[in-house]
Every structure is written in structure tokens, then in C-alpha cells.
Amino acid sequence: QKEVEQNSGPLSVPEGAIASLNCTYSDRGSQSFFWYRQYSGKSPELIMFIYSNGDKEDGRFTAQLNKASQYVSLLIRDSQPSDSATYLCAPQKDYKLSFGAGTTVTVRA
Amino acid sequence: EPEVTQTPSHQVTQMGQEVILRCVPISNHLYFYWYRQILGQKVEFLVSFYNNEISEKSEIFDDQFSVERPDGSNFTLKIRSTKLEDSAMYFCASSGWGRISYEQYFGPGTRLTVT
Numbered sequence: 643q644k645e646v647e648q649n650s651g652p653l654s655v656p657e658g659a660i661a662s663l664n665c666t667y668s669d670r671g672s673q674s675f676f677w678y679r680q681y682s683g684k685s686p687e688l689i690m691f692i693y694s695n696g697d698k699e700d701g702r703f704t705a706q707l708n709k710a711s712q713y714v715s716l717l718i719r720d721s722q723p724s725d726s727a728t729y730l731c732a733p734q735k736d737y738k739l740s741f742g743a744g745t746t747v748t749v750r751a
Numbered sequence: 752e753p754e755v756t757q758t759p760s761h762q763v764t765q766m767g768q769e770v771i772l773r774c775v776p777i778s779n780h781l782y783f784y785w786y787r788q789i790l791g792q793k794v795e796f797l798v799s800f801y802n803n804e805i806s807e808k809s810e811i812f813d814d815q816f817s818v819e820r821p822d823g824s825n826f827t828l829k830i831r832s833t834k835l836e837d838s839a840m841y842f843c844a845s846s847g848w849g850r851i852s853y854e855q856y857f858g859p860g861t862r863l864t865v866t
Contacts, residue, residue: 674853676854676855678857684859684860685840685842685857685858685859685860686794686842686857687857688854688855688856688857691854730793730794732794734853734855736799736806736807737782737784737799737801737806737807737846737853738796738799738807738809739784739786739794739796739855740796741793741794741795741796742793743792743793744793
């Protein structure tokens, strides 16, 4: 079982739609959960993080966490062409981030 | 806005040579990290560093690797004898205190090519 699994892409959504990204993790000791965005050839850019069960909203982004199910998700509302990127799920334990392989999102105009 | 900087942006070296990758973390951050990403693969943790010592390292971070904070601003990763498989993007990151989470901010990366 992979440490962090993300839904396989690519995910293509029309402009203005909601993009839904899923992530499961195996280490129950994970403390916080981070979402990064990575454009091709660039470094990971922090979008948001969550550490309590439930929902957390930040602008057009909503993260959801269910520790019992070892599941975390990211919703992107009102998707824009600039949201086209690879989204990385990264559970954190102590100071180490464990990254998933990422889900590539393409927003079509 | 404060950011992590890395130099050089691209380093080409021959197999067996030593390389030093440099990073300047965000100024009030206390924790420093190195990650790498082989082309087409996921980002992998190498090492974390706090209070002038390694706090955690991965299996990748073997005796060929070392880290140092030589002064109050720089954080370096040294690879003693590079191998072809060390070719990757190397990212430095830093974090400060953040409740129970430690938000890590990444630098732009150094692309290391070993020939």
C-alpha cells in the first residue's frame, strides 16, 4: 500500500466548475495535511492545510479531513484556467511531509 | 513577501564530483528541509534540520549527503560523490512555528544534472 495515494488524473474540468481532488494516507500518526500546487517545472506552492476533522475554507478552496477514514480532499470552486496544475497532497508527521504523486488538473476555457 | 531562495538554479556536474547546493531560508524560520524530485516522480523528503542538527532523515540521505548551516542565513546540502541517479530537482524549504502545524515554504529549486 502506498503511503499517500491520490486519484489518478488527469482531471479535466470546464471553467467555472468544481474540481474535486481526493487523497488517502496510510500513517495514522499523521498530524496535519497540506495541499500544494505545482506548475510544470516549478516548485510546490502551498495552497492550504488542515489538521482537524471537518471542512476548512480559504477563498475558492475547501479542504476536508476525515481521520477515521484516513481521507483528505480538496475542492476548487469556480475553476479558472490558472488553476491548471498538479495538486499534491502531503500529510505531515513531526516535521516530514510525505507527498503523493499528485493529480493533474486541466481547466478548459 | 519573504521567500526561500536557492542557488544555483541549474548545476551540471560529472559523476564522482562533489556539489554544494545553497539555500537562504525565510529569515525568521527555525526549521529547514531538503526535498528532491526526480523527473516525473513524486517529491521525496531528504532531511530536516533544527537547532544546528539533523532532526530527521530519510533512507535516501546516506553518508554521501550532508547538511550545514554555515552562518546565520545559509543552509547547504552537500553531495560528496555524485551518481547519475542523483540527477533531480532539489528543493529547500523552511518553516516557523505554526500552532500544531508547520507550514513549509519551498524555494524555486536547483536542477542537478549528473553526467
